[in-house]
Amino acid sequence: MFIQTEATPNPATLKFLPGRQVLSEGTADFRDAAASKSSPLATRLFEIDGVKGVFLGSDFISVTKTDGEWQHLTPMILGAIMEHYMSGNDAESAVDEVAENYDPKDEEVVATIKELIETRVRPAVAQDGGDITFSGFRDGIVYLHMRGACAGCPSSTATLSHGIENLLKHFCPEVEAVKAA
Numbered sequence: 001m002f003i004q005t006e007a008t009p010n011p012a013t014l015k016f017l018p019g020r021q022v023l024s025e026g027t028a029d030f031r032d033a034a035a036s037k038s039s040p041l042a043t044r045l046f047e048i049d050g051v052k053g054v055f056l057g058s059d060f061i062s063v064t065k066t067d068g069e070w071q072h073l074t075p076m077i078l079g080a081i082m083e084h085y086m087s088g089n090d091a092e093s094a095v096d097e098v099a100e101n102y103d104p105k106d107e108e109v110v111a112t113i114k115e116l117i118e119t120r121v122r123p124a125v126a127q128d129g130g131d132i133t134f135s136g137f138r139d140g141i142v143y144l145h146m147r148g149a150c151a152g153c154p155s156s157t158a159t160l161s162h163g164i165e166n167l168l169k170h171f172c173p174e175v176e177a178v179k180a181a
Contacts (some may be wrong), residue, residue, distance in 0.1 A: 001082050008129040008149035013064045015129030027131045028056040029147040041084045048076045055148030062129035062148040101136035109174045110137050140176030
């Protein structure tokens with residue numbers, strides 16, 4: 001089994017591509033070992049000293065470290081991923097669901113925002129080992145939930161305020177700002 005490793009814009013996170021499906025639908029974000037109980041893969045990765053977060057996408061795994069050097073952690077992470085796939089276990093038994101908060105009168109605007117996020121934002125962010133999902137829309141402000149490599153990334157504020165906000169404002173004049181939920 002050959003697993004590719006890619007850097008992400010977040011220096012504390014690496015993206016691992018096992019060349020196989022990780023999740024059949026959705027994503028899963030685990031911020032600590034206690035939250036990883038529904039995922040044999042995430043549980044196995046949290047057993048490695050220095051792993052702080054695990055994010056599962058459709059075909060990738062993003063791992064965030066606490067400290068230590070990637071050159072020491074990477075071989076252990078690669079080994080854990082290979083062991084997981086050789087065991088035949090699923091990556092996760094339940095997919096994350098994010099509650100949405102918006103006024104029903106804004107349904108049309110929210111539908112446009114969600115479509116733009118799904119078609120233009122999420123694919124680009126997934127390439128960097130993360131995910132951004134719609135969380136809410138109130139008083140002209142779009143709230144987005146940042147996960148994986150995006151959570152805690154030094155450039156996430158610029159991504160939100162310049163890239164995503166400009167895109168949404170262009171297509172939805174009702175959007176005044178974009179913030180992390």
